[in-house]
Amino acid sequence: MKRLAFILFSIFIVINVNAQTLDECRRLAREHYPEIKQYNLISLTEQYNLSNAARGWIPQILIAGQATYQNATTNYPDAFKAMLQANGIDAEGLQKEQYRVAVDISQNIWDGGESKAKRDIASAEAAEQRSQVDVSLNQLQSRVDALYFSILLLDERIAQMEAQIGILDSNLSRMIAYYNNGVAMQSDVDAVEAELLTARQMLAQIESSRASYRKILEIFIGQELSSETLIRPEMTLIADRTIIRPELKLFNALENKIEAQRAAINSSIMPRLSLFAQAYYGYPGLDLFESMSSTKWTPNAIVGVRMYWSISSFYTKKNNFNKLNTALQQVAVQRDVFLFNTQMQIAQEDGEIARLRKALEDDARIVELRRSVRMAAESKLRNGVINPTDLLQKIAEETTAVLNKNMHEIELLQAIYRLKNTLNQ
Numbered sequence: 001m002k003r004l005a006f007i008l009f010s011i012f013i014v015i016n017v018n019a020q021t022l023d024e025c026r027r028l029a030r031e032h033y034p035e036i037k038q039y040n041l042i043s044l045t046e047q048y049n050l051s052n053a054a055r056g057w058i059p060q061i062l063i064a065g066q067a068t069y070q071n072a073t074t075n076y077p078d079a080f081k082a083m084l085q086a087n088g089i090d091a092e093g094l095q096k097e098q099y100r101v102a103v104d105i106s107q108n109i110w111d112g113g114e115s116k117a118k119r120d121i122a123s124a125e126a127a128e129q130r131s132q133v134d135v136s137l138n139q140l141q142s143r144v145d146a147l148y149f150s151i152l153l154l155d156e157r158i159a160q161m162e163a164q165i166g167i168l169d170s171n172l173s174r175m176i177a178y179y180n181n182g183v184a185m186q187s188d189v190d191a192v193e194a195e196l197l198t199a200r201q202m203l204a205q206i207e208s209s210r211a212s213y214r215k216i217l218e219i220f221i222g223q224e225l226s227s228e229t230l231i232r233p234e235m236t237l238i239a240d241r242t243i244i245r246p247e248l249k250l251f252n253a254l255e256n257k258i259e260a261q262r263a264a265i266n267s268s269i270m271p272r273l274s275l276f277a278q279a280y281y282g283y284p285g286l287d288l289f290e291s292m293s294s295t296k297w298t299p300n301a302i303v304g305v306r307m308y309w310s311i312s313s314f315y316t317k318k319n320n321f322n323k324l325n326t327a328l329q330q331v332a333v334q335r336d337v338f339l340f341n342t343q344m345q346i347a348q349e350d351g352e353i354a355r356l357r358k359a360l361e362d363d364a365r366i367v368e369l370r371r372s373v374r375m376a377a378e379s380k381l382r383n384g385v386i387n388p389t390d391l392l393q394k395i396a397e398e399t400t401a402v403l404n405k406n407m408h409e410i411e412l413l414q415a416i417y418r419l420k421n422t423l424n425q
Contacts, residue, residue: 032222049122056115062104100282112270117263124257134246149414154210156406161203164399168196188388271309349419356412363405370398
């Protein structure tokens with residue numbers, strides 16, 4: 001007894017290890033889908049943009065050199081120049097050829113909120129791009145679900161066709177025995193055999209379709225399916241109808257980006273204040289009197305506070321704000337349209353779920369009745385009351401009833417999970 005229990009437990013473990021579930025297929029498809037790499041790329045881009053925005057507070061260093069020639073320069077008054085020359089002092093004044101190599105260092109004190117606006121825009125753009133990837137992956141999940149449930153439906157059709165073939169094969173053997181005993185005619189045997197061959201043809205077609213669907217699903221998940229038969233997901237109830245789709249996060253991200261752009265426009269009309277230090281080596285220097293008496297290059301330096309205010313941004317501020325307001329209105333319209341269509345889709349899916357639940361209430365009784373009729377027909381055939389054609393019809397009706405019941409169960413599951421995808425629950 002213990003040995004038998006151990007064997008059964010081992011079989012159970014193997015089955016569960018090899019079982020392929022819907023959640024596992026979703027996870028594998030998400031990991032295998034090339035667009036999943038976008039998350040890392042978006043994060044890297046965001047880091048670079050934030051880093052660039054923060055560098056606005058790093059001292060800015062400018063190195064420049066120039067050589068100029070000018071038609072006039074600062075010079076001594078003629079009387080003073082004559083007096084200096086009389087005392088043997090050269091008083092030529094500044095030379096028209098001038099040279100300098102300069103270094104300018106500037107440190108922002110206040111940038112009017114420009115750096116913060118750039119950081120906010122970088123974060124908002126990254127959030128928008130992540131939301132777009134979320135939307136794409138949510139659509140991927142719907143495609144995986146559709147493939148998974150299509151395979152389940154084909155599995156059920158195959159199971160029912162195999163059951164029908166078993167019944168037909170059993171009745172063919174019985175009919176051959178009747179023929180050999182002179183109770184049935186060759187046409188009776190031929191009718192059952194033809195129906196059996198037709199069922200086998202249909203089975204081959206369904207198996208081919210299932211193989212194609214399984215291959216497509218394997219491409220999505222990036223590996224072979226680990227089991228021949230997929231596992232049905234659990235039948236769950238959805239009480240909450242709250243929509244938490246990634247598209248809503250995308251609309252919010254778009255609005256946040258627009259608000260960040262509004263802050264950038266406000267910062268563009270603010271004055272800038274900075275400290276600066278400038279050093280240069282060249283001619284003329286800051287001491288003009290020395291440079292007027294000597295052409296030697298000298299070191300020079302200036303430190304101070306610099307303020308500048310570009311008022312040209314005021315010209316376009318109103319139009320830029322109006323463009324952003326229009327963009328916000330467009331996002332609001334897109335959200336309303338999306339919610340409207342989603343609510344319509346939810347209503348349709350709720351109706352489909354209700355229809356399938358009602359159908360399943362009658363399916364069990366229909367299968368029971370069809371099986372009873374088929375078994376009675378087999379008994380009548382043995383007693384010569386009906387012909388094989390009538391029996392074949394009863395077999396087909398029972399097979400159809402069982403197939404409808406099982407397919408309604410899977411279609412109900414699919415409808416429930418379709419609704420869960422619509423709500424993103």
